[in-house]
Amino acid sequence: MSSQKWEDNEEIKIFREYLRIPTVHPDVDYTACVEFLQRQASSLNLLVDVVCPAVQSKPVVIIKWLGSQPELPSIILNSHTDVVPVFPDKWTHDPFAADIDKEGNIYARGTQDMKSVGTQYLGAIRQLQASGFQPKRTVYVTFVPDEETGGVLGMAEFVKTDYYQQMNVGFSLDEGGTSATDVHHLFYAERLxxxxxxxxxxxxxxxxxxxxxxxxxxxxxxxxxxxxxxxxxxxxxxxxxxxxxxxxxxxxxxxxxxxxxxxxxxxxxxxxxxxxxxxxxxxxxxxxxxxxxxxxxxxxxxxxxxxxEPYVGPTHLDSSNPYWLAVKAAIDELGLKVHPIVCPGATDSRYIRQKGTPAIGFSPIINTTVRIHDHDEFLQADTYLNGIAVYKKIIRNLAEV
Missing domain, CATH: 3.30.70.360 (Alpha-Beta Plaits)
Known part of the structure; x- marks a missing residue:
């Protein structure tokens, strides 16, 4: 089977371009990444800002999709732009080449954790725009640095800024976990x-x-x-x-x-x-x-x-949380199997929750060998494209709460 059908797909091209930008620790240069995201915002005719809450070398990129009722609390679609180090001799593919094999597996650092999520958000917005959808709530797509080193110079500082306060955030969506089965892992809390x-x-x-x-x-x-x-x-x-x-x-x-x-x-x-x-x-x-x-x-x-880290309460997954009801309605309509769990590691959602804002971690990656932080990290192209469709429904529901 040829990989050509995936290589020719415009969403896959965008994803692979993102993966080829080596925002890898320990010394991350985010310059090319910021330029890539600015081009993506321009292609969607959306406003984009770059904020450096801690130091100039740690930029947060914010893409803004203005809602018809911007006075309502907004939605954040968050992802991080950095990736963990690689040991190239342990990989069967160049970890920053984004090679596709004949099965459609895309090999690169960040395929699962979590560059896929960032460009899937953008792909979902592209499809929603094409359908004529206008969000009621303003939607911010945030790309933050240094999550893999604790987020200390990224999200932890960003939530303290006047810019963040003015965003009037009501809910945040962030990364979940890769699942080897057909059940999605959804994070509603994190250990300390x-x-x-x-x-x-x-x-x-x-x-x-x-x-x-x-x-x-x-x-x-x-x-x-x-x-x-x-x-x-x-x-x-x-x-x-x-x-x-x-x-x-x-x-x-x-x-x-x-x-x-x-x-x-x-x-x-x-x-x-x-x-x-x-x-x-x-x-x-x-x-x-x-x-x-x-x-x-x-x-x-x-x-x-x-x-x-201080105790941070979990996000409620019940009728008291209208954002959860919106996410659940999308999940049910799509027929997805979801298992809410406490995140075993740590994500930037904890900084959002510390501000008293509900946050959920969800990555539409199932039936995939877990290679987060591992050698030969990969994501199947059709799994990636299906994730765009999943986010399209979830984002639409959240924007209409």
């Missing part, structure tokens, strides 16, 4: 992202002695406690098939340092943990438990929560 560094101080000396209160003993005590807690979360997942990874708390040792040579007991060890707290966790009690364990281990342990 905490970073924990523990510095263990203790007695130092010769490695042949059994010294008291060593840093290693204290480290071992905390590792055992946190590993036991981690095991309890693994067991919870195994016992209850109705929950997923986003419903439990994950704790993982990610960095360990200390020591000078093999026969010297060091005075200090440092351990760093990645912690993702379930939204049901009592965060005050959780922090107290860790501090209590440190005292039980012998004290002289410095506790540093170097990242500590």
């Amino acid at each position: 992202r905490w970073g924990l560094k523990l510095k263990f101080s203790g007695t130092s000396g010769h490695g042949s002695l059994l010294l008291p209160n060593t840093a290693g003993e204290k480290l071992n005590y905390l590792l055992n406690k946190l590993t036991q807690f981690r095991t309890s979360q693994v067991e919870s997942l195994a016992r209850d098939s109705s929950i997923n990874i986003g419903d439990v708390t994950t704790v993982n040792l990610t960095q360990l340092s200390g020591g000078v040579q093999s026969n010297v007991v060091p005075p200090l060890f440092e351990a760093v943990f990645d912690v993702r707290l379930a939204i049901t966790v009592d965060v005050v009690a959780f922090e107290k438990q860790i501090r209590d364990w440190c005292e039980e281990a012998g004290g002289s342990i410095e506790v540093d929560f170097f990242r500590k």
